[in-house]
Amino acid sequence: MREVAIVAFGQSHHRRDSAEVSEVEMLMPVLHQVLDAVGLRAGEIDFTCSGSSDYLAGRAFSFTMALDGVGAWPPISESHVEMDGAWALYEAWTRLLTGEADTALVYSYGKSSPGDLREVLTRQLDPYYVAPLWPDSVSLAALQAQALLDAEDAEDTGADERALAAVAARSRTAAEDNPHAQVTGSPPPETLLDDPYLVRPLRRHDCPPVGDGAAAVVLAAGDTARRLCRRPAWIRGMDHRTEAHSLGVRDLTRSPSTRLAAERAGAFEAPADLAELHAPFTSQELILRRELGLGEGVRVNPSGGALAANPMMAAGLIRLGEAAAAIHRGAADRALAHATSGPCLQQNLVAVLEGDVL
């Protein structure tokens, strides 16, 4: 398999509301940041791929405006997935593996502020039987969290409300070191447990902030990667898997798609020292930790993760970017990055990133 690496990563300051800038204006500084980092212009990139959602933008073909911002002239080789940018990165990765391209620009963005995100996301559900009931994303996550707390093996997984609060406190405390995070700092878990429920058993801190944001990475193959980056974050493997959509046929306390994707990506072949998990809800981190077999020795979400900033369509790509950035600066040698999409962790992507031994 051809060597491909993430060689640059950039993201916006994620905020609750960015009404004064368009999606393109939000994205542009991030694009320039990653291109400047590798000293390339848009026209010098071999392949470009993006991820976004028309439903967040409230208009059809919303990605065409972002393309104008990229400056696709002369015309570029370009594609778009209506998915989180992590999957755009996957498409670009396969393109580099064929040898058709040596470099790729991947970006994604989403503004949740113009609408009510919980209601918007109900439109993702089965349009005939489920969506008409308007079950919102927090309620569905609460269903999953309650199933986890009620599970017969809850004692083994340590899943109780205090464990959920501990995830929240740890994530938001870690986010104090992340200048891009939307929510930072937290009282200790014991204090968090005094808060009222938002949707039982989830309290506000068990849920991600709703926010606007953008992210971008540059991928490069082989010697090009070595030339563009002092310590490239090599993608040793990457895989993603889907589960059934219907919640009634899934065991919500497990994530077989995460486990399978991790296995295919080679995650279990050697221990990782860092993991960036896309777990928008505290309970989902417990589920993912178990599927990925993460022990106490692994630093999970030192960026603060999705509990500190969860811009729709970009939060998964940010996990890959944060993991890569840790390798770039020598803070990790082997990292797992995970992205999710759909209700209750329906779709999951796992990548294994490694830096050369310095």
Added chain:
Amino acid sequence: MTKEPVAVVGIGQTKHTAARRDVSIAGLVREAAVRALDDAELTWADIDAVVIGKAPDFFEGVMMPELYLADALGAVGKPMLRVHTAGSVGGSTALVASGLVASRVHRTVLTLAFEKQSESNAMWGLSLPIPFQQPLLAGAGGFFAPHVRAYMRRTGAPDGIGALVAYKDRRNALRNPYAHLHEHDLTLEKVRSSPMLWDPIRYSETCPSSDGACAMVLTDRAGADRAPYPPAWMHGGAMRSEPTLFAGKDCVSPRAGRDCAADVYRQAGITDPRREIDAVEMYVPFSWYEPMWLENLGFADEGEGWKLTESGVTGIDGELPVNPSGGVLSTNPIGASGMLRFAEAALQVRGRAGEHQIDGARKALGHAYGGGSQFFSMWVVADTPPAN
């Protein structure tokens, strides 16, 4: 570093129609997928990954419908990608799927594109008012009509060329059992006297709104060896994009289209497309786009495309048959229309196009475009594997 050759071994599509009220979105896509699997004599278990495409989610009113469609497409436990590149999406989706095989990440991939326009209203889906942005208002026709007029002025093409294309494509559609429009009593005079919608585009020169889906099974060399029917081999594939509107844009013959065609021909070793390509499935949603794309794709010199059309070269019995299936003018499930062009090109070189088969078609071009003539995707397929 060499790529794995990619073969099309299964093709399926639905009978396209204005409204498939008898099936859900899931039922529609499954119908096409099952037909593609049957054609390849494979089962769901043989599929390693699913790549699905469609035009904007607003066309059905379902956000990221691939999540809900995972079960219907046998994607549970498998990777599933959702591509969206506006009107070119059907072609782009096939190209993304081909990349999974070419990179040897997967061996056999199901790719599918669909639109169930009857679930919503495409004109409305395209015309949501957004502050500070130029609205299209009148749907796609209102956007493209001025570009057609510009083509006529630039080349001196006489008024009636568009009607010739519409009449030809609608007659071709009578040979295609899956085509949406089967207008048995259509005459050239009826096309010419149909109501003017967006001057110079008349009602009979526009594509219909269809419900429909198209699926293909793509596989590697070993998979092609096991295929029950002759495969179509991919010899080249490319995508190109350019900005929507800017001062230097040539809306009549966008550079992204020219560059994309040049890239595909280079990959396929084609130096004279007019002579070397035996059949073309071209994305022609409004009749005048046939002569326009003939030039853009290098089949005719600049200003000469309409002469090729007028002389009958692009007829089903002509030297360069364009849209023997009836094309987008006869069938337009928007998100699937591009994949239908790719699939129909593959059917031709497999010798499995039925009544609209072009005798001896060995090399064919599938073409799609979208957005404001800014997204292009194309492939060249042939009846023999590529060299190396």
